[in-house]
Amino acid sequence: MAEKFLKRNPEISRTIQIRGDQTLEELHDAIFDAFDRFDEHMYEFQFGKGPNDPKGKRYVLHAERDEGGDAVGDVANTTIGSLGLKLSQIFGYRRR
Secondary structure: HHHOOOOOOOOOOOOOOOOOOEEEEEEEHHHHHHHHOOOOOEEEEEEOOOOOOOOOOOEEEEHHHHHOOOOOOOOOOOOOOHHHHOOOOOOOEEEE
């Protein structure tokens, strides 16, 4: 049954409205709600030339940022408006 569903629906999407003063953490929560998810996990947002640009800026959970690495910010303190996004810009949201 799942294979038939995937063949008929190769792409599953949701439209989420979010304000510029809301954080990436709040966007994560909205994505979780939109897809009826309940299993908490580590995650990050990535902004570069595409959704998986290895040179793109990464925003992660605070605890992960404290461990070092190449993250530029944490999701709880980064607002959508501070990112300088352009209309139709693609970015990555990845489970870790």
